Amino acid sequence: MSITQHQPEAGSAKETRSNPRPGFGTGRSEFIVVAVLYALAIFLTVGTVTMKVQGKSAPGPQFFPILVCIVLYLVATLLAIQILRSPKVPDHSIHPGHGQFSADMLHDLGHLGKEEDAAFSDGPSRTPARTWKTYTDWRTVGLMLAGVVAFVLVLNPLGWIMSAAMLFWVVAHALGSRRPYFDAGVGLLFSSITQLAFGAGLGLSLPSGFIGGIL
Amino acid sequence: MEQLELLMGGFANALTPINLLWVLIGAVLGTAVGVLPGLGSAMAVALLLPVTFSLEPTAAFIMFAGIYFGGLFGDSTSGILLNTPGNSSAMASTFEGHRMAKSGQAAKALATCAIGAFIGGLIATTLVVFFAPTLVKMATVFGPAEYFALAVFAFLAISAVVSESVIRGIAALGIGLALALVGIDGPSGTSRFTLGMPQLFDGISVIVITVGLLALGEVFHIASRIHRDPAATQIEAKGRARLNLADFRKALPAWLRGTAFGAPFGLIPAGGAEVPTFLAYGTEKQLAKRRNDPEFGTTGSIRGLAAPEAAANATAGTAMGALLALGLPTSATAAIMLAAFQQYGMQPGPLLFERSGDLVWALLASLFIGLVILVMINMPFASVWAKLLSIPKHYLYAGITVFSMLGVYAVSSAILDLWLLIAIGLIGFMMRRYNIPLAPVLIAVILGPMAETELRRALAVSEGDLGILVGSPITVTLYAVLAAALVLSAIQHLRHRRANRQAVLVP
Numbered sequence: 001m002s003i004t005q006h007q008p009e010a011g012s013a014k015e016t017r018s019n020p021r022p023g024f025g026t027g028r029s030e031f032i033v034v035a036v037l038y039a040l041a042i043f044l045t046v047g048t049v050t051m052k053v054q055g056k057s058a059p060g061p062q063f064f065p066i067l068v069c070i071v072l073y074l075v076a077t078l079l080a081i082q083i084l085r086s087p088k089v090p091d092h093s094i095h096p097g098h099g100q101f102s103a104d105m106l107h108d109l110g111h112l113g114k115e116e117d118a119a120f121s122d123g124p125s126r127t128p129a130r131t132w133k134t135y136t137d138w139r140t141v142g143l144m145l146a147g148v149v150a151f152v153l154v155l156n157p158l159g160w161i162m163s164a165a166m167l168f169w170v171v172a173h174a175l176g177s178r179r180p181y182f183d184a185g186v187g188l189l190f191s192s193i194t195q196l197a198f199g200a201g202l203g204l205s206l207p208s209g210f211i212g213g214i215l
Numbered sequence: 216m217e218q219l220e221l222l223m224g225g226f227a228n229a230l231t232p233i234n235l236l237w238v239l240i241g242a243v244l245g246t247a248v249g250v251l252p253g254l255g256s257a258m259a260v261a262l263l264l265p266v267t268f269s270l271e272p273t274a275a276f277i278m279f280a281g282i283y284f285g286g287l288f289g290d291s292t293s294g295i296l297l298n299t300p301g302n303s304s305a306m307a308s309t310f311e312g313h314r315m316a317k318s319g320q321a322a323k324a325l326a327t328c329a330i331g332a333f334i335g336g337l338i339a340t341t342l343v344v345f346f347a348p349t350l351v352k353m354a355t356v357f358g359p360a361e362y363f364a365l366a367v368f369a370f371l372a373i374s375a376v377v378s379e380s381v382i383r384g385i386a387a388l389g390i391g392l393a394l395a396l397v398g399i400d401g402p403s404g405t406s407r408f409t410l411g412m413p414q415l416f417d418g419i420s421v422i423v424i425t426v427g428l429l430a431l432g433e434v435f436h437i438a439s440r441i442h443r444d445p446a447a448t449q450i451e452a453k454g455r456a457r458l459n460l461a462d463f464r465k466a467l468p469a470w471l472r473g474t475a476f477g478a479p480f481g482l483i484p485a486g487g488a489e490v491p492t493f494l495a496y497g498t499e500k501q502l503a504k505r506r507n508d509p510e511f512g513t514t515g516s517i518r519g520l521a522a523p524e525a526a527a528n529a530t531a532g533t534a535m536g537a538l539l540a541l542g543l544p545t546s547a548t549a550a551i552m553l554a555a556f557q558q559y560g561m562q563p564g565p566l567l568f569e570r571s572g573d574l575v576w577a578l579l580a581s582l583f584i585g586l587v588i589l590v591m592i593n594m595p596f597a598s599v600w601a602k603l604l605s606i607p608k609h610y611l612y613a614g615i616t617v618f619s620m621l622g623v624y625a626v627s628s629a630i631l632d633l634w635l636l637i638a639i640g641l642i643g644f645m646m647r648r649y650n651i652p653l654a655p656v657l658i659a660v661i662l663g664p665m666a667e668t669e670l671r672r673a674l675a676v677s678e679g680d681l682g683i684l685v686g687s688p689i690t691v692t693l694y695a696v697l698a699a700a701l702v703l704s705a706i707q708h709l710r711h712r713r714a715n716r717q718a719v720l721v722p
Binding site: 030032033036037040043044047051052053054055057058059060061063064065068071072075076078079082102104105106108109110111112135136137138140141143144145147148149151152155156164167168169171172173174175176177186187190191194198202203204205206207 | 494500621
C-alpha cells in the first residue's frame, strides 16, 4: 500500500489544469462506486425475493440479506449525495491515513505537525511533468487485465508453465520492462520453479496442459 | 502455573528439527515479503496462506507464526530506507526512521526496529500465554447476543470510528457482508445467491477475496500510476546493524512505553496497529519536546523510532491472543489468520483450547521461536534484506500476479475461482482509487457469517424479541463503549472540518 503517495488535484475525469471550466463529470467519477453498490444491492434484492427457502426457522435465511440490502441502498444513496455536493476526490492532499484511516485522528494521536507532513513531500518531487486526460493510466491497467484474462483462458489448454510465463511477461512488459527476450527467460524460469516447488514439492495440482499430454 | 507446563509441552512439539525448519522458512519468506515496498504483513499472510495448505495443521501454523511476525519485522525497512512504509502500521516509525537514515544512521535505525519488534512481540506473547486462559473463561459466559454485540462492535469500530469517511467505511463493510452471504445457508440449508452453480455452494473462498483485494488489487493500482508517479530514491544502509550500549539505554524506555501502548490495542478491533503506533509516536514527541531533545525532528531520534515499532509488534502479539481465545480478529491480518484456521476446520474461540490444545500451545511456542529466529536473521543481515529493495518493480509485481494466481488455483483447482479473483481484484482497485478502506471488507467477510448465525440464534431463543440483544450487562457495556467511540470520532470529524473551513476563509 503506497500510503505516502498523494493524488494531484482533481479526479479522474479531467485534470482541472487542462480544463479551466470543469464539466459536470469533473471529480465525480466516483459514481462508478455508487453504481457498483447499487448493482450489488439489486442483485441481493432479486436473489432474496426469488430465494427457495428451505425449513421454517424463525428468522429465516432471508432475514440477514434484507439487512445487508438496506445498508447497501442507504450507503450508496448517501455516497451519491456526497459526491453531488462536493465533487472533489476527498484525498487530494498529503496525509498519513490515505483513506484507510482517519488522517485527522492519526494527526491528533501522534501530535503531528508540519514537520511530519513535510516528511511525506520531501521524497521525490510529486509534481507530474505533464498532465493526462485521466488520473488512471488505463493503457497499463488494460494491458494487465488482458494479461490475467488471457491467462485464465489458456491455463488448462497450455498448462501452468507456459501460461504463467506468458502472464509474467505481459505484466512485466506492461509495467515498463524493455527487455522482451530476457523477460521471457525470467518468466519461464519463474513458472518452472513454482511448478517444481509447489507441484512436485508440495503436491499442489497444477495443470500440465498439452505438453504434459505429450510426455 | 498450569500455563507454563502447557507452554513447555508446546515447545516440545515445536522444537523438532522439521518444525524449526518451517518456522525458519516462514520467517525468511515473511521478512522478504514485508521488506518489499508496498507489500505489508497482511499481504505476506494472504499470499503465503494457500501454500501452507498442503502441510499438516501443526506444521502449517508453525510456519504461519514465522510469516506473521516476519512481515512485521520487514515492514519498516522500506519505510526507513525509501520513505514508503510497507504497511500502514509502519507509518509512524517512518517519520524518525527515515530522518535517521538520511543523517547516515540507517543501520542503527534498522537495528532499533529489529530489537523493538522483538521486545514488543516477546512481552505481548508472554502476556497472551498468561492471560489466554482468563480470556477463554470470560468467553465461555458469552451467549449469542454477546457474540453478536462483539461482531457489531468490530464492524463499526473498523468501518466508522477509525476510518477517513464513515460512508465509505460502511460501504466497504456492505461489500464484505454481501460477499459473505453467497453459499448454502448453514441453519436452513437454503442456497443463497449461488445462481445455481454448485461451485458456489461453499461460498466464495476467503482466499480468493483476500488475495484479490490485497494482492491483485494492489497490482492493478500500481499499474494505474507506475508510469506517472516518480520513483522513490533509496538510501544505502552501510555497515552492520548494531546498537552500542548508550543507544540501547536510550531506546529501552521507549521500547517499553511502545509495548505498553500496543499490547491493549491487540484486544480492541480497531483495525490493527495504526492507532497505538501513532499514540506511541505522539508520546515520544511530547517527551522529546519537554526534554529539549535536539535530534527529534531533525537528524532522527532513536526513541521516536523505537516506541512505534515496539507498539506495532505488541499489538500483533496480543491480537493473536484475542484471535485464539475469543475468535475475534482485531485487524485485517488477524482476519486472514482466522480464515486459515477455518480452512483446517477449526474455529478459534474458547473451544479451540479444549479441542486442539496441543496445536494452540505449539503455535504460541513457535511465536517465541519465530521471534528469536527473526531477530537472529534481521540484526546481522539487515543490509542484506535491504538489497531486496533493488529488485526491479516490474519483475516484483509480475511475480506477485503469477503467485496470486497460483495460490488461488491451488486451493480448489477451479477456473471459476480465477474469474472471481479477477473480479474482486478490480473491486480492490476501485476501492484503492477512491480511498475506500479495505480492512472492513475482510472483517465483514470473516465475521459476517458469525454475526448472522448468532443474531438468528438469539432471535430464535427470544422468539423475535429484539430486547435480548441488549439484555445482559456485557452487551450493554459493549454498545455503550461503541456509542461513546462513535460520538467522539464524530466530534473530532466536525472539529477538523470547521478548522479546515476557517483555514480556507483566512488564507
